[in-house]
Amino acid sequence: MTTQKIIPARNWGQRIAALVLIAIVAMLVFLVATSRHISWSAVPQYIFDETILDGIRLTILFTVLSMIISIVAGAILAMLRLSSNSVLSGFASLYIWFFRGTPLLVQIIFWFNIQLFIPSIDIGSLHVDTNAIVTAFVAALLALSLNEAAYMAEIIRGGLMAVDNGQHEAAKALGYTPVQAMLRIIFPQALRVIIPPIGNQTISMLKTTSLVSVVAAQDLLTRAQNIYARNFLIIELLIVASIWYLIMTTVASAIQFVIEQRLGKATNQGPSLLKNALRVMRAEGRNG
Numbered sequence: 001m002t003t004q005k006i007i008p009a010r011n012w013g014q015r016i017a018a019l020v021l022i023a024i025v026a027m028l029v030f031l032v033a034t035s036r037h038i039s040w041s042a043v044p045q046y047i048f049d050e051t052i053l054d055g056i057r058l059t060i061l062f063t064v065l066s067m068i069i070s071i072v073a074g075a076i077l078a079m080l081r082l083s084s085n086s087v088l089s090g091f092a093s094l095y096i097w098f099f100r101g102t103p104l105l106v107q108i109i110f111w112f113n114i115q116l117f118i119p120s121i122d123i124g125s126l127h128v129d130t131n132a133i134v135t136a137f138v139a140a141l142l143a144l145s146l147n148e149a150a151y152m153a154e155i156i157r158g159g160l161m162a163v164d165n166g167q168h169e170a171a172k173a174l175g176y177t178p179v180q181a182m183l184r185i186i187f188p189q190a191l192r193v194i195i196p197p198i199g200n201q202t203i204s205m206l207k208t209t210s211l212v213s214v215v216a217a218q219d220l221l222t223r224a225q226n227i228y229a230r231n232f233l234i235i236e237l238l239i240v241a242s243i244w245y246l247i248m249t250t251v252a253s254a255i256q257f258v259i260e261q262r263l264g265k266a267t268n269q270g271p272s273l274l275k276n277a278l279r280v281m282r283a284e285g286r287n288g
Contacts, residue, residue, distance in 0.1 A: 042236040046227065047243065055223030056244055062144060062209045062219060067202050069145035074152025081157050092153065099150035105211055107147055111139035112215040140212035140219075144205070151201060159194035160186060195263055199256030206248050210241075220244060 032038070046052060080092035099107070115130040122128075134142070163186050171181035210221040220241055228237040 038235050038239075039233060040236075042233050043239055043243075046233075046237060046240045049227070049240075051223045051227060052220065052240060052244070055218065055220035056248070058218055059206065059209050059220040060248070062141065062212065062217075063202065063205045065141055066144035066148055066209075067198075067205055069141075070148035070152045071156075071198070073145065073149035075156050077149060077153035078156040078160065081153060082160065096150045096153055099147050104143060104147045104208065105214065108140055108143040108211060108215060111142045112136060114139070136212075136215045136217045139215055140209075140217040144209065144212070148201065148205065152198070155197045155201070156190075156194055159190035159192075162193045163189045191263060195260060196256075199252075199259065203249050203252045203256070206252060207245055210245075 033040075077092045077095060080088045081096070083089050083092075111134065114134050118130050120127055120129050121133065167185055167189065168181065171185045176184065209219050212219050213222040213225060216222055224237040224241040228234045
């Protein structure tokens with residue numbers, strides 16, 4: 001018996017579209033690379049400039065601190081949002097509505113000018129000017145953290161709600177307290193849903209920190225702007241900044257991938273432990 005070889009039909013439309021796309025991209029790359037208005041030799045000159053490297057360190061610091069603060073604050077807001085108390089739930093909803101509904105750039109400028117509303121902090125004989133506390137760095141960090149906390153709250157709330165209600169009931173039947181059930185059963189399973197968007201938000205935060213340049217917070221973009229304000233190599237310094245943003249986001253994406261792979265194996269332990277515990281309880285009940 002002879003077997004017939006199946007030959008897939010050729011899709012000439014896709015091939016033509018691919019060739020056109022390649023031609024357009026190649027043309028754009030050629031136009032940029034051969035532009036006489038760009039000094040390409042300046043790019044490697046500034047790629048490892050100490051000022052640029054200092055800006056990278058501050059950008060990473062902004063990202064790490066703002067994500068830590070926002071995750072903690074977001075977890076609290078998520079719990080308040082799920083609370084049966086209407087006041088607590090209403091406060092969390094109002095917070096999320098406000099910070100998600102107003103531009104981050106506006107929030108950064110607001111915190112930088114907070115002294116217009118609170119000129120000083122007076123506690124007894126202690127008198128401190130607000131400007132001495134809320135510096136450009138603090139104002140930027142507050143804006144990034146508080147804004148991101150609103151998004152984290154919804155991410156964490158969605159992850160907790162994704163866990164089946166049977167897990168809550170089973171944990172309660174085993175005698176777990178609400179805190180124990182949350183830490184040992186619910187939260188480990190919710191992490192499978194929570195981690196990917198948190199990773200995406202972290203990668204986005206690396207780029208979002210560039211907004212703090214409006215208050216001269218000395219991040220990567222601010223340092224690049226300071227340099228091209230003196231030598232007028234605007235595009236060249238923006239290319240340098242873009243290269244570093246690409247490097248940082250690529251590394252962050254790789255870390256996110258590794259975490260998700262390991263977490264995918266670890267999160268299966270919660271349901272397994274719960275099933276085993278319930279099986280033991282049923283066996284003890286039959287023996288009793």
